[in-house]
Amino acid sequence: MTRDPADLTAADYLDGAREMTAADRAYLAHLLAEEAARRTTDPATAAGIRASFPDPALTREETD
Numbered sequence: 001m002t003r004d005p006a007d008l009t010a011a012d013y014l015d016g017a018r019e020m021t022a023a024d025r026a027y028l029a030h031l032l033a034e035e036a037a038r039r040t041t042d043p044a045t046a047a048g049i050r051a052s053f054p055d056p057a058l059t060r061e062e063t064d
Contacts, residue, residue, distance in 0.1 A: 017029040
């Protein structure tokens with residue numbers, strides 16, 4: 001495991017995002033995916049990452 005966050009790749013952040021999704025930690029997954037998208041050079045790939053992990057605060061439905 002790396003100790004320097006600068007050594008992490010987009011794939012590392014995506015792996016973390018998937019793990020957080022599996023652990024029902026949607027907002028943390030979103031933040032990790034956002035960092036993965038920032039580290040991706042292809043705009044289409046970055047857009048796909050962002051679409052796969054939307055901000056749960058914006059997609060949450062209110063219930064009574």
